[in-house]
Amino acid sequence: MIYYVCKYTPVELLRGFGAETAVLDLEADNFDLSDRAAHVNLCGFGKSVLEAALSGGVQELVLVNCCDVMRRVYDVLKAKGCCRFLFMLDLPHTDGECQRERFAREILRLRNEYAAYSGKAFDSALFMSSFGAPDTAQEPFVAIIGARAGREVQRMMRETCALPVRDLTCVGNRAVAAPEPGGDVFLSYAAALLSQLPCRRMADSSSRRALFEDPALRGIMYHTIKFCDYYGMEYAQAQRECAVPMARIETDYTRQSSGQLRTRVEAFAETIGGAAVKPASAAAGKYYAGVDSGSASTDAVIIDSSGNIAASCVLPTGGGAKVSADSALSEALKKAGLRREQIARVVATGYGRAGIGEGSDSITEISCHAKGAHRLLPEARTVIDIGGQDSKAILIDGNGRVVSFAMNDKCAAGTGRFLEMMARTLGLSMDEMSRAGLKWKENIVISSMCTVFAESEVVTLVAQNRAVDDIVHGLNNSVAAKIAALVSRVGGEERYIITGGVAQNAGVVRAVGEKLDTELYVCGEAQICGALGAALFAAGL
Numbered sequence: 172m173i174y175y176v177c178k179y180t181p182v183e184l185l186r187g188f189g190a191e192t193a194v195l196d197l198e199a200d201n202f203d204l205s206d207r208a209a210h211v212n213l214c215g216f217g218k219s220v221l222e223a224a225l226s227g228g229v230q231e232l233v234l235v236n237c238c239d240v241m242r243r244v245y246d247v248l249k250a251k252g253c254c255r256f257l258f259m260l261d262l263p264h265t266d267g268e269c270q271r272e273r274f275a276r277e278i279l280r281l282r283n284e285y286a287a288y289s290g291k292a293f294d295s296a297l298f299m300s301s302f303g304a305p306d307t308a309q310e311p312f313v314a315i316i317g318a319r320a321g322r323e324v325q326r327m328m329r330e331t332c333a334l335p336v337r338d339l340t341c342v343g344n345r346a347v348a349a350p351e352p353g354g355d356v357f358l359s360y361a362a363a364l365l366s367q368l369p370c371r372r373m374a375d376s377s378s379r380r381a382l383f384e385d386p387a388l389r390g391i392m393y394h395t396i397k398f399c400d401y402y403g404m405e406y407a408q409a410q411r412e413c414a415v416p417m418a419r420i421e422t423d424y425t426r427q428s429s430g431q432l433r434t435r436v437e438a439f440a441e442t443i444g445g446a447a448v449k450p451a452s453a454a455a456g457k458y459y460a461g462v463d464s465g466s467a468s469t470d471a472v473i474i475d476s477s478g479n480i481a482a483s484c485v486l487p488t489g490g491g492a493k494v495s496a497d498s499a500l501s502e503a504l505k506k507a508g509l510r511r512e513q514i515a516r517v518v519a520t521g522y523g524r525a526g527i528g529e530g531s532d533s534i535t536e537i538s539c540h541a542k543g544a545h546r547l548l549p550e551a552r553t554v555i556d557i558g559g560q561d562s563k564a565i566l567i568d569g570n571g572r573v574v575s576f577a578m579n580d581k582c583a584a585g586t587g588r589f590l591e592m593m594a595r596t597l598g599l600s601m602d603e604m605s606r607a608g609l610k611w612k613e614n615i616v617i618s619s620m621c622t623v624f625a626e627s628e629v630v631t632l633v634a635q636n637r638a639v640d641d642i643v644h645g646l647n648n649s650v651a652a653k654i655a656a657l658v659s660r661v662g663g664e665e666r667y668i669i670t671g672g673v674a675q676n677a678g679v680v681r682a683v684g685e686k687l688d689t690e691l692y693v694c695g696e697a698q699i700c701g702a703l704g705a706a707l708f709a710a711g712l
Contacts, residue, residue, distance in 0.1 A: 176220060177235035178345035179262050179364050181278045185233070187298030188291045194342055195232070197223055198321040198426045209247050214398045215423035216319065217244050224248050231256040233281070237372045256288045265374045266365040275361040302349035311387050313443065314339045317394040317402040321424055324394060327433055331440040334389055339382055341370040371401040379405070383413050390443040391417040392436065396424060416443050418576065430522045431561065435578060438537035442573045457515040460503070461705025462496045463536065464488065464523030467559025467587055467672060470702040471499035473507050473514065478546065478712045482507035483699045488523070496523070518709040520701050522560065534708050536701045537565060537576050543704030544668045545571025548692050553663040555654055555683065555691065556700070557673035559587040564657035566664065577660040579653060587673045589625070593646050596629050597639055601676070604643055608678020611644030613637070625649065643678060651682035658687060668692040670700035
């Protein structure tokens with residue numbers, strides 16, 4: 172098996188030797204091998220290629236020198252000698268006559284080196300038969316656009332979206348026409364490879380706008396790779412100009428944090444109406460429940476057929492998602508004076524939703540917070556949810572449907588967990604920290620957004636005898652900066668409502684409001700907003 176990483180790779184040429192080819196798109200469990208062999212600041216994809224080859228899983232590999240990382244990967248693998256066949260293709264970044272001639276020579280160099288390595292003869296007929304017909308399907312579809320996406324991202328998209336999913340990433344939208352008969356076949360082949368819809372690394376990538384203007388396109392999941400800026404700039408422009416729903420996910424090409432990844436993918440599917448949610452209608456005399464399984468707390472809400480809250484419960488998450496959910500629902504039933512059989516339907520949400528087993532359906536907390544916030548404040552258009560594990564900004568329409576959303580990445584900065592750690596460092600309870608942030612005098616700036624570094628910075632400030640109130644105010648502002656960035660990404664609109672456990676922190680609420688230059692609506696049900704939305708979904712309201 173010959174693996175390749177770029178759509179400009181002459182795959183058909185390799186198939187002319189009777190070789191099987193495959194895109195190298197495997198996410199890694201970790202980067203133990205690559206971090207020992209190369210600098211730790213390589214992008215995640217470069218590390219995943221190193222990891223696959225250094226582990227012995229890739230023996231034949233064709234790389235393309237599209238960026239400095241790929242050049243470094245080639246140098247490391249060449250020095251290690253872990254691949255039986257390793258080739259670096261020199262790719263022109265423009266499509267002109269001279270570049271086509273140079274690229275044709277590169278293709279011939281690959282042919283000659285693979286023939287010498289394999290001992291096989293190149294079969295021209297097999298080469299010509301390797302070209303596929305162009306895809307002319309016009310049915311509605313959802314696209315993954317941007318940087319190459321790993322198998323896990325693609326699998327989640329295809330499992331979640333009701334519409335067909337097309338991989339139109341840099342390596343996925345490969346379309347190469349067969350060379351014209353007669354003349355210089357390899358020059359014609361080089362021209363066909365270079366004339367593909369360009370990737371962002373080509374000098375002129377303006378024709379990529381066609382990806383966003385396909386009339387059959389119904390939604391875009393835009394994928395970027397951490398520490399790679401080529402596609403981040405395109406996303407920013409597409410977000411302003413694209414007419415279909417679009418969400419961004421960023422991965423580091425590992426299989427870690429799959430819970431956050433699944434939440435983003437499923438929330439996107441729900442946004443475009445592609446999530447499989449069973450229809451429901453509220454029946455008189457019936458009750459419905461929602462359970463929000465979060466990292467810090469598990470919340471349960473029971474409503475009647477009109478959507479009125481009959482009872483709610485908030486318990487610390489512990490002992491597993493199902494145990495916590497059972498306990499929270501049992502406590503809510505007790506408060507409401509109801510039996511379990513009186514609950515017609517339960518919907519689960521939150522990161523632990525898949526492990527609850529209690530819900531008739533599981534719906535992402537993005538959709539549930541949107542629905543719950545709309546119930547609590549019908550005129551709300553922007554929902555800010557600061558939970559224990561992540562923070563979200565959700566733009567909703569007048570019916571409580573999600574228009575756009577943004578979430579923080581793996582880092583805990585800007586979340587409830589961040590505030591808990593800082594409170595522990597300062598020796599404060601969360602209630603004390605909430606009040607301390609309101610009484611500041613000196614405007615201290617916490618420069619480190621990383622939770623670990625911020626904690627070190629706080630320890631230093633304490634050692635300098637800086638006032639605790641001023642330190643807390645600085646921490647609140649650092650959280651507010653993170654939230655403001657998320658709100659900017661979704662194009663936040665008035666009115667704003669804040670949900671989640673951190674809504675009880677008056678200092679953070681004030682800091683976020685000042686950063687956004689608006690007043691945040693805070694209600695007594697902020698903590699249970701996600702569970703309320705799940706219950707409303709259960710009732711079909």
